[in-house]
Amino acid sequence: MATAQAARPMTAEEKKVIFASSLGTVFEWYDFYLFAVLAIFFTDKFYPPGNPTVALLASLATLAAAFFAALMAASAATAAAHLGQLSDPLARAVLWGAVWDMTRDAEMPTRQFVDLVLGAVPAEASISVVQQALRQVRAAIDQYADPQWRPTGMHALAEALHQWLRDAEPGSDRQLTFARNFASAASTPEQLDLVAALLDGSEVLDGLVMDVDLRWALVQRLASAGRASAADIDRELARDNTATGQRMAAMANASRPEAQAKADAWLAMTTDNSLPNAVLGAMIGGFQHPDQVALTQPFVDRYFEVAASVWSSRTHEMAQDIVTGLFPVYSIDADTVAKADAFLARDDIEAPVRR
Numbered sequence: 001m002a003t004a005q006a007a008r009p010m011t012a013e014e015k016k017v018i019f020a021s022s023l024g025t026v027f028e029w030y031d032f033y034l035f036a037v038l039a040i041f042f043t044d045k046f047y048p049p050g051n052p053t054v055a056l057l058a059s060l061a062t063l064a065a066a067f068f069a070a071l072m073a074a075s076a077a078t079a080a081a082h083l084g085q086l087s088d089p090l091a092r093a094v095l096w097g098a099v100w101d102m103t104r105d106a107e108m109p110t111r112q113f114v115d116l117v118l119g120a121v122p123a124e125a126s127i128s129v130v131q132q133a134l135r136q137v138r139a140a141i142d143q144y145a146d147p148q149w150r151p152t153g154m155h156a157l158a159e160a161l162h163q164w165l166r167d168a169e170p171g172s173d174r175q176l177t178f179a180r181n182f183a184s185a186a187s188t189p190e191q192l193d194l195v196a197a198l199l200d201g202s203e204v205l206d207g208l209v210m211d212v213d214l215r216w217a218l219v220q221r222l223a224s225a226g227r228a229s230a231a232d233i234d235r236e237l238a239r240d241n242t243a244t245g246q247r248m249a250a251m252a253n254a255s256r257p258e259a260q261a262k263a264d265a266w267l268a269m270t271t272d273n274s275l276p277n278a279v280l281g282a283m284i285g286g287f288q289h290p291d292q293v294a295l296t297q298p299f300v301d302r303y304f305e306v307a308a309s310v311w312s313s314r315t316h317e318m319a320q321d322i323v324t325g326l327f328p329v330y331s332i333d334a335d336t337v338a339k340a341d342a343f344l345a346r347d348d349i350e351a352p353v354r355r
Contacts, residue, residue, distance in 0.1 A: 083120040096129055100136050103144065110145040113137065114153050118160045127173045134161075134181045142290040143329065150290070151187065158185040162194070170207025179208055183221045187291075192225055212240045216248040224255035224289055247282040254286030262287065262295050269322060270306050277317055284325035293330050300328045300336055304343045311353050323353055 083099065086092045099116060102108035117137040124130050141153040161182035168175035179198070186195050197203035198210070199218040208214075219236050222228035230253060237249040254265035265287045269280060288296065303326055311319045328336055344354060 083116060085123070089126060092124065093126070093129060096133060103136075103140055106144075110140045111149065111153070113140050114145075114156065118156065121160075122164065127177065130174065131177055134177070138181075138185065154185055154187050158182060158187060158191050161185055162191065165205070170205070171209070172207070175205070175208055176214070179205075179214060180217045183214075183217045186221055187225070192222065192227055195221055196227060212245070216240070216245070216252075220248065220252050220255060220286075223252040224257065224286070224291065226257045228252070228256075230256070230261075243278070247278050250279045251282035251286035254283040255289055255292075257289075257292050257295060259295060262292075262299070266299055266302070269326065270310065273314065275318075277321070280318055281321055281325070284321060288325065288330065290330050296328065297331055299326075300331055300339065303328060304339055307343065308346070308349055308353055311350050316352075320352070 083092060083095050086095065099108060099113060103110060103113040114137055117133050121130055121133055124133070137157060141150055141157065145153050161178050165175065165178040165182050168178055182191075183195050183198075186192050194203060195218050198205070198208075199215060199222070201210075215236065219228055219233060223233060233249050233252045236252075237245050239245075240248075253261060255261075265283050268275060269283050269287065275283075307323050307326075310322050313319075314322065343349070
């Protein structure tokens with residue numbers, strides 16, 4: 001005859017978890033109970049008089065909204081925490097979009113989003129989702145994170161990308177994606193040394209094809225980090241003297257962390273009407289770099305000086321690229337906001353510029 005197995009006694013940690021969760025549940029339900037009891041009082045104080053029944057229903061609807069909002073927030077947080085464990089690709093894609101929306105809307109801290117991406121990307125099978133997630137995590141670190149924490153976030157991202165690059169199947173899309181993103185995120189001397197070694201061939205990863213696009217990605221990062229000179233960029237351009245190569249060289253030169261390089265790029269972007277649209281866009285992308293806020297800070301005032309005039313002197317497309325692309329997005333502070341408000345208050349600003 002089978003005998004009953006003695007129950008395992010709970011550990012101290014399990015008891016603490018049960019106690020804490022029970023206490024939190026009690027307080028939450030007490031809040032809802034208190035609101036329900038006082039709903040009649042709220043109808044007189046916060047809702048228009050005239051129909052007590054409608055006012056009471058509105059008060060109770062507020063309670064219901066708060067209740068379901070709490071459930072939705074908890075569900076979203078739970079789903080986000082287990083994103084990498086979901087087997088359904090459609091469900092994962094929906095959740096990836098949801099957590100990015102939460103981050104962009106300041107409902108999820110950037111640090112939490114970074115941790116989520118670093119934990120979920122290795123398990124994500126769709127390369128398009130991986131690429132999109134990496135673009136989003138980089139945007140979150142550059143634009144939404146505390147500037148003091150940004151180097152920490154970038155270092156964590158680069159280290160993870162380095163490991164994923166080493167672990168990726170040779171010759172796969174994932175390997176190429178991780179290589180490009182690692183090059184873009186590299187920041188420490190050791191990481192930049194690896195970028196340089198991949199470019200000069202002293203470091204070779206099995207299956208990784210060093211095509212012109214990847215080479216320019218490596219050159220771009222070395223240039224923006226001060227590890228590639230104008231002469232280095234010219235030598236790379238000699239290898240790929242195509243329209244794409246000229247565009248990439250323009251971007252790399254504009255990204256060099258030197259005051260003169262920024263001044264030269266600014267002068268060309270704002271006065272040279274012969275620049276092709278593609279080259280102008282590339283130069284804007286190189287000029288605006290989150291690691292170079294101190295170098296681009298002197299151009300904040302100059303932006304508001306030229307933003308209105310370029311609309312009348314350039315084509316619509318080029319003027320739009322300049323006005324939107326050169327806005328000091330990485331120098332947002334109270335002073336920049338005040339200058340933007342003063343600019344918008346002017347009477348001579350055309351409607352497209354104002355928008």
